[in-house]
Amino acid sequence: MQIRNRQNWLVVATLLGLVTAGGCGISPAIKRAGRTDAQKEQLIKPGMFGDNAPADRLRGRFDFWNEEVVRQDVAVGTVFMGDSITELWELAAYFAPSDGVILNRGIGGDITPHMAKRFDADVIQLKPRNVVILAGTNDVARALSANKPEQETISGVMANMEAMVDAARKAGINVFVCSILPTNPDTGNHAGKAPILPKINEKLKAMCAAKRCIYVNCACPMKDSAGELRKDLARDGLHPHYAGYEIMARVLNDAARANGLRL
Numbered sequence: 001m002q003i004r005n006r007q008n009w010l011v012v013a014t015l016l017g018l019v020t021a022g023g024c025g026i027s028p029a030i031k032r033a034g035r036t037d038a039q040k041e042q043l044i045k046p047g048m049f050g051d052n053a054p055a056d057r058l059r060g061r062f063d064f065w066n067e068e069v070v071r072q073d074v075a076v077g078t079v080f081m082g083d084s085i086t087e088l089w090e091l092a093a094y095f096a097p098s099d100g101v102i103l104n105r106g107i108g109g110d111i112t113p114h115m116a117k118r119f120d121a122d123v124i125q126l127k128p129r130n131v132v133i134l135a136g137t138n139d140v141a142r143a144l145s146a147n148k149p150e151q152e153t154i155s156g157v158m159a160n161m162e163a164m165v166d167a168a169r170k171a172g173i174n175v176f177v178c179s180i181l182p183t184n185p186d187t188g189n190h191a192g193k194a195p196i197l198p199k200i201n202e203k204l205k206a207m208c209a210a211k212r213c214i215y216v217n218c219a220c221p222m223k224d225s226a227g228e229l230r231k232d233l234a235r236d237g238l239h240p241h242y243a244g245y246e247i248m249a250r251v252l253n254d255a256a257r258a259n260g261l262r263l
Contacts, residue, residue: 031075031100033127040071044121054083054109054138055118062105062122069126075100076126078263081115081164082134084108085181085239093242094249098262099129111138112160119164124171130263131168132216132252134178135161136200137193137238144192153196158203165211174261175213176252177204182219184229184237194227216255218248 045063048056069076077100080086086106095102105122112135123131136157143153161177168175179201183190201219208215222244224230229237233244240248256263 030072032073033075033100035070035073035127040073042125043067043070044125046118046121049114049117053114054111055107055114057109058107059118062118065103066121066126069101069103076128077102078130078132079103079105079123079126079128080132080134081119081123082106082132082178083110083115083138085137086132086134088239089245089248094245095253095263102263103128106134109138110135111142112136112157112164113139116160116163119167123164123173124167127171128173130174130176130256130261131164132176132178132263133161133164134180134218136180137183137197140180140193140196140200150196150199154200154203157200158207161204162207162211165207165213169211169213174259175208175211176216176255177208177213178216178248178252179204179219181238181240182223182227182229184231184234186228187231187235187237190237198227214255214259214261216252218251221247221251 043066045066046059048059050056068074077097078095080089080091080103083106086104087108089104089106091102091104103126105118115133115135139157140153143156165175165177180197182197183193185191185194197219201217205215205217207213222230222233222240230244231237233247234240253263
């Protein structure tokens with residue numbers, strides 16, 4: 001759904017509880033971030049990437065809501081950044097906002113180079129306390145299709161992940177980096193991913209230790225004895241359904257609590 005003007009936003013926002021029923025200001029349930037008037041006018045929009053980039057599909061929607069977050073001075077607790085696994089995650093079913101709203105900035109089919117380019121717009125300018133990054137599986141799929149060398153793929157993913165982590169850390173945001181989930185070749189065309197995913201995850205874990213961010217090992221409890229995604233957690237061998245997301249939410253919440261944080 002495209003929300004094209006401010007009047008329509010007020011209707012939707014009132015229904016969602018973002019503004020009072022009388023339309024006079026923001027709901028007391030929504031906390032303020034404390035932006036100055038000047039900061040409310042400093043909007044970041046990454047533009048379109050072209051070449052049928054999956055990231056372009058939700059650009060208009062994200063730009064609209066990002067602008068409202070900034071100009072309405074909404075406090076953001078956590079932003080989830082990622083691809084289809086993040087986009088399909090019904091976050092409200094698993095997480096209760098604590099010190100700010102929870103926002104989903106996942107886009108199906110997205111790759112880490114485009115996530116890094118939209119990170120300032122979809123994360124940094126929203127001033128969240130936390131960001132959860134789950135990315136890389138589409139980079140691997142594309143690389144396999146193009147017969148790219150394994151090391152080139154790993155280096156590319158890591159460079160983009162490091163760029164996002166560094167930007168978030170510089171902005172004072174708590175960073176959670178999730179392992180790339182395993183896949184199951186029996187229920188999808190994912191056989192080629194099996195050797196490379198654990199290697200990227202080891203790099204992600206080492207990066208988190210070096211950069212003092214939080215590595216969230218969602219992969220471990222979701223894989224079977226063969227190291228593949230458990231068949232009871234996804235129908236297509238890739239995208240979790242509710243049972244899979246329940247495990248991911250539990251692991252993520254446990255990681256937050258272990259570090260004295262809340263999502």
